[in-house]
Amino acid sequence: MASDKDTLPDARRRRVQRLKKEILLFFAAAMLISILLCVYLLVKVAALEEKLTALEELARGVQAGAEIGSAEAAEQRIVQNITEEAGTLEALVEAGKASFQPEVEEAGRGEPADGEELPEETVRKVYLTFDDGPSSGTDEILDILAEYDVKATFFVVGKQGDWAQEAYRRIVEEGHTLGMHSYTHDYQQIYASLDAYTEDLLKLQDYLYQVTGVTSVYVRFPGGSSNRVSRTDMRELIVWLEESGFTYYDWNVSAQDASGVKLEPEKIVENCLEGLEKKDNVIILMHDAASKHTTVEALPLLIESIQAMENTELLPITEDTVPVQHVKISQEETEE
Numbered sequence: 001m002a003s004d005k006d007t008l009p010d011a012r013r014r015r016v017q018r019l020k021k022e023i024l025l026f027f028a029a030a031m032l033i034s035i036l037l038c039v040y041l042l043v044k045v046a047a048l049e050e051k052l053t054a055l056e057e058l059a060r061g062v063q064a065g066a067e068i069g070s071a072e073a074a075e076q077r078i079v080q081n082i083t084e085e086a087g088t089l090e091a092l093v094e095a096g097k098a099s100f101q102p103e104v105e106e107a108g109r110g111e112p113a114d115g116e117e118l119p120e121e122t123v124r125k126v127y128l129t130f131d132d133g134p135s136s137g138t139d140e141i142l143d144i145l146a147e148y149d150v151k152a153t154f155f156v157v158g159k160q161g162d163w164a165q166e167a168y169r170r171i172v173e174e175g176h177t178l179g180m181h182s183y184t185h186d187y188q189q190i191y192a193s194l195d196a197y198t199e200d201l202l203k204l205q206d207y208l209y210q211v212t213g214v215t216s217v218y219v220r221f222p223g224g225s226s227n228r229v230s231r232t233d234m235r236e237l238i239v240w241l242e243e244s245g246f247t248y249y250d251w252n253v254s255a256q257d258a259s260g261v262k263l264e265p266e267k268i269v270e271n272c273l274e275g276l277e278k279k280d281n282v283i284i285l286m287h288d289a290a291s292k293h294t295t296v297e298a299l300p301l302l303i304e305s306i307q308a309m310e311n312t313e314l315l316p317i318t319e320d321t322v323p324v325q326h327v328k329i330s331q332e333e334t335e336e
């Protein structure tokens with residue numbers, strides 16, 4: 001018996017074999033193309049990944065550059081806040097140091113080194129000070145102070161207008177101390193040189209005298225004496241102040257109400273009381289500004305808390321006040 005194959009005519013058999021060959025070739029070619037395509041794609045992916053990494057690095061560099069650029073641009077605007085904060089930090093550091101001292105001293109308590117008796121009861125003197133006024137909040141502050149029969153100190157800036165002049169007069173008439181902060185409160189301007197500083201301060205002194213009849217000699221530097229913004233050596237300004245009959249006052253407790261973040265009244269009271277505990281000569285820094293209404297809200301509770309403390313007085317700054325100063329000037333420097 002012959003197989004089917006054998007029975008197929010030759011021509012047909014050849015055609016079938018050719019077809020088989022063609023199919024095999026087709027599959028082989030398809031596989032080869034697929035493999036080549038895969039290899040090509042893998043190479044391409046690797047190259048793209050490399051490019052991406054390079055681009056990412058470039059982007060990071062550009063971003064960092066942009067940040068530096070915008071930081072420089074923003075510097076002028078935020079410099080004021082930073083200085084106030086720097087001063088506040090200084091005060092906090094000082095507060096921290098001060099609050100450590102009593103604990104150290106406690107070890108030798110009962111036996112003072114130099115044989116002197118410690119005073120039985122030291123009266124703690126607390127001075128509330130308000131910077132940057134007058135503002136739309138000044139009247140409210142004055143109302144609260146009057147209600148509690150407390151005298152405070154206002155380190156004011158130069159503001160024109162009837163409302164401002166009324167505020168300066170009211171501060172004086174109600175027995176508070178009218179201190180000077182700066183006429184312009186423009187750091188770039190006042191700290192450009194000794195001349196620029198004195199011109200600004202004397203302009204404020206003159207203006208306040210015209211409005212209230214009081215010649216103020218109490219000064220608080222914008223940003224405090226320890227500010228890091230002044231392009232003029234602060235010591236130069238301090239020496240001039242002392243030689244010209246002014247006294248400057250920094251602070252050793254801060255309400256910390258100067259920053260952009262709005263503090264709850266309770267937090268302001270807490271900040272003040274915390275710093276106050278272990279000191280007996282306390283100058284509290286607060287702000288009289290339209291944007292600081294929580295400071296006004298904190299005031300009644302703060303005053304009540306301080307008045308409830310034993311052997312504690314709330315006073316306005318006077319000639320008798322022992323100044324708190326972040327930068328101390330030696331006798332020699334003043335005489336130079």
Ligand SMILES: [Zn+2]
Pocket residue numbers: 131132181185222223
């Ligand atoms: Zn200020």
